[in-house]
Amino acid sequence: MHEFVSTKEGLWLFMVTEILMFGGLFVGYFLYHGRYHEAFAEGSSHLDWRLGGTNTAVLIISSWTMALSIHYIQKGLNNKATMCLITTVMCGFIFLCIKYVEYSAKFHHGLLPGKFFSFEEAADPHMPLFFGFYFFMTGLHGLHVIIGMSLITWVMIRNIRGDFDPHYFTAVEGVGLFWHIVDLVWIFLFPLLYLVG
Amino acid sequence: MGHAHASGDNYINFAPGIKSWLTSLDHKRIGLMYMIAVMTFFALGGTMAILIRLQLFSPGAHLFSGPDYNKVMTYHGAIMVFFVIIPGIPAFLGNFFLPLHIGAKDVAFPRLNLMSWYVFMIGATLGLTTLFYGGVDTGWTFYTPYSIRTGTAVVSMVLAAFIMGMSSVLTGLNFIVTVHKLRAPGMTMGRMPLFVWAIYSTAILQVLATPVLAITLLLIAAERLIGIGIFDPNLGGDPVLFQHFFWFYSHPAVYIMILPAMGIISEVIVAFSRKTIFGYTAIAYSSLGIAAVSFFVWGHHMFVTGQSEVAGLVFSFITMLVGVPTAIKMFNWLATMYRGSIQFQSPMLYAMGFLFLFAIGGVTGIMLASVGLDVHFHDTYFVVAHFHYVMVGGSLMALMAGIYYWFPKMFGKMYNETTARISFVFTFIGFNVTFFPQFVLGAMGMPRRYADYLPPFESLNKISTVGSWLIATGFLISLYTIIRGLQSGAKAPANPWGAKTLEWTVASPPIHSNFDIDPIVTAGPYEYR
Numbered sequence: 001m002h003e004f005v006s007t008k009e010g011l012w013l014f015m016v017t018e019i020l021m022f023g024g025l026f027v028g029y030f031l032y033h034g035r036y037h038e039a040f041a042e043g044s045s046h047l048d049w050r051l052g053g054t055n056t057a058v059l060i061i062s063s064w065t066m067a068l069s070i071h072y073i074q075k076g077l078n079n080k081a082t083m084c085l086i087t088t089v090m091c092g093f094i095f096l097c098i099k100y101v102e103y104s105a106k107f108h109h110g111l112l113p114g115k116f117f118s119f120e121e122a123a124d125p126h127m128p129l130f131f132g133f134y135f136f137m138t139g140l141h142g143l144h145v146i147i148g149m150s151l152i153t154w155v156m157i158r159n160i161r162g163d164f165d166p167h168y169f170t171a172v173e174g175v176g177l178f179w180h181i182v183d184l185v186w187i188f189l190f191p192l193l194y195l196v197g
Numbered sequence: 198m199g200h201a202h203a204s205g206d207n208y209i210n211f212a213p214g215i216k217s218w219l220t221s222l223d224h225k226r227i228g229l230m231y232m233i234a235v236m237t238f239f240a241l242g243g244t245m246a247i248l249i250r251l252q253l254f255s256p257g258a259h260l261f262s263g264p265d266y267n268k269v270m271t272y273h274g275a276i277m278v279f280f281v282i283i284p285g286i287p288a289f290l291g292n293f294f295l296p297l298h299i300g301a302k303d304v305a306f307p308r309l310n311l312m313s314w315y316v317f318m319i320g321a322t323l324g325l326t327t328l329f330y331g332g333v334d335t336g337w338t339f340y341t342p343y344s345i346r347t348g349t350a351v352v353s354m355v356l357a358a359f360i361m362g363m364s365s366v367l368t369g370l371n372f373i374v375t376v377h378k379l380r381a382p383g384m385t386m387g388r389m390p391l392f393v394w395a396i397y398s399t400a401i402l403q404v405l406a407t408p409v410l411a412i413t414l415l416l417i418a419a420e421r422l423i424g425i426g427i428f429d430p431n432l433g434g435d436p437v438l439f440q441h442f443f444w445f446y447s448h449p450a451v452y453i454m455i456l457p458a459m460g461i462i463s464e465v466i467v468a469f470s471r472k473t474i475f476g477y478t479a480i481a482y483s484s485l486g487i488a489a490v491s492f493f494v495w496g497h498h499m500f501v502t503g504q505s506e507v508a509g510l511v512f513s514f515i516t517m518l519v520g521v522p523t524a525i526k527m528f529n530w531l532a533t534m535y536r537g538s539i540q541f542q543s544p545m546l547y548a549m550g551f552l553f554l555f556a557i558g559g560v561t562g563i564m565l566a567s568v569g570l571d572v573h574f575h576d577t578y579f580v581v582a583h584f585h586y587v588m589v590g591g592s593l594m595a596l597m598a599g600i601y602y603w604f605p606k607m608f609g610k611m612y613n614e615t616t617a618r619i620s621f622v623f624t625f626i627g628f629n630v631t632f633f634p635q636f637v638l639g640a641m642g643m644p645r646r647y648a649d650y651l652p653p654f655e656s657l658n659k660i661s662t663v664g665s666w667l668i669a670t671g672f673l674i675s676l677y678t679i680i681r682g683l684q685s686g687a688k689a690p691a692n693p694w695g696a697k698t699l700e701w702t703v704a705s706p707p708i709h710s711n712f713d714i715d716p717i718v719t720a721g722p723y724e725y726r
């Protein structure tokens with residue numbers, strides 16, 4: 001119990017650091033959005049909000065299945081929990097696939113960050129700056145999605161091995177917390193990047 | 198009261214061999230591993246300092262070309278800041294004594310603690326390898342746009358700092374949870390030693406401030422590698438934005454450097470005045486207060502960047518406010534000594550040295566906080582002297598006080614008091630000889646970070662360089678004292694100083710699990726008479 005309470009506090013503190021780290025990027029984004037409003041609007045118009053919106057729904061569903069898996073472990077239904085964890089990872093995979101589709105479309109049109117930007121029909125000279133933010137923020141977020149998927153797979157293996165029961169499931173809660181933060185960051189990223197046009 | 202383990206077992210002979218140390222989850226062993234790393238890096242950064250002072254002995258840039266000097270100056274700063282002072286006291290003395298001070302067996306997450314050490318070493322190694330492929334010449338502050346354009350190994354160094362920052366975050370997180378959850382029965386927050394309050398406040402800063410540096414460093418790397426444009430004026434970015442991001446962390450960072458030092462001073466002054474601390478609550482809350490206010494002053498590094506006058510005035514005012522809790526501590530320490538029974542052993546000499554040097558450093562900080570004065574002093578040697586007075590005269594002197602104070606407890610041996618006192622004399626006098634002239638040089642207009650200078654500055658630079666040799670001598674004598682003490686020091690009793698905090702109730706050195714019986718605390722930490 002002692003260890004559980006300590007671990008939860010430790011994990012919340014770690015989540016605070018993740019929010020602060022992404023927070024820096026959001027501050028930078030807000031500043032340049034204010035400074036180069038047209039460039040950001042034009043850049044955002046090249047993003048497909050339907051793909052972004054689907055990704056948002058996918059992550060929200062995955063947060064639900066993650067929470068559901070913990071609920072099942074608390075009830076002693078470990079097999080159902082495993083199914084939920086698998087679904088969570090699958091959602092993460094779908095998210096990454098959609099991102100792959102989006103990224104390759106960008107590469108194809110030359111809508112690349114900074115010095116690699118080669119989109120001829122750019123009306124605003126500061127569009128590369130928007131795409132710099134787009135790729136860095138979604139890239140860093142995508143990295144956290146991959147890390148999260150690995151962590152979920154790890155607790156899933158431990159669950160299958162029988163490590164967790166209604167009295168002990170600290171690692172699953174911790175991974176769940178991480179995954180919810182990853183979801184939360186995307187919920188802020190989506191409107192900022194896709195809906196400003 | 199804990200008793201010494203009958204058979205002489207302690208954490209050092211608990212399990213022998215290098216492998217058992219490198220895989221140890223014991224906070225005491227991990228603290229010592231940090232100590233060895235930090236001392237090694239200090240020697241390297243100190244060598245850079247000696248080289249800087251040799252270059253500046255005479256005008257004419259004899260020793261290094263301009264570009265090479267920029268590298269030496271960068272490594273001196275980067276090593277001292279990231280590899281020595283930020284981890285220095287928390288990861289070494291904090292790790293060793295925080296659990297002992299609160300009556301715990303270890304920190305909350307011992308495996309995370311060991312991992313923090315490895316993460317630190319990986320980052321440090323990466324940083325040092327840059328010495329072999331081009332070096333870094335941007336100054337430890339990596340200002341843009343130069344840090345984007347220069348051909349040196351900036352990406353590796355910022356990634357190294359990022360990795361070491363991760364270690365700092367994990368250590369801070371560990372300490373916060375330890376203080377919250379692992380205090381012995383009866384040890385309320387109001388009965389914790391002030392060293393614990395200091396480490397706790399520092400840990401909060403480590404957790405909240407370091408992530409902002411982390412993203413800033415990643416952005417520098419991304420700017421160089423893919424040209425995002427956030428800081429690069431050629432792409433529409435703002436180089437001053439970098440300074441805002443950088444100093445948002447790095448100002449709290451300097452309080453990460455000084456708060457633990459102040460914690461040590463509280464302990465040493467109490468023990469060697471044989472009197473309880475004056476104003477425990479004020480000192481405890483001032484640590485938290487300094488930590489909180491430190492987030493709102495970063496613009497005082499940027500008075501001449503073109504930020505608005507209003508911003509300058511606001512930052513100036515808040516910066517001066519930080520002087521208040523800091524001064525409260527200084528006065529409380531003096532009040533503690535008043536009518537105490539002062540013992541002048543070497544830990545106390547270093548602590549008193551701290552009081553004198555930090556007062557000068559702090560007051561010159563208030564001078565720099567004034568926008569008008571700063572316009573004249575910015576980027577001159579006045580600033581260099583100020584921060585060396587607080588970081589060396591402050592943090593480093595306190596670290597030495599802590600090492601000498603806790604040496605008997607950590608190693609079970611006494612060091613030679615005479616050579617320790619001699620080390621103090623050389624270090625204290627040498628420090629003033631090195632850095633006091635730099636206040637004058639700065640006021641006369643000598644710019645910082647320059648490989649050369651105009652002839653009117655020569656005589657003060659010569660004095661400063663001679664001072665650096667005195668400091669080096671002082672630290673070498675300290676090193677000698679420590680090594681001789683380890684080899685052949687007299688056996689130390691459990692409580693050679695007659696101090697009152699929990700670590701002195703167990704044997705020197707402590708057993709592996711710290712306490713034979715879990716302590717039950719019924720009084721405050723400094724109950725004298």
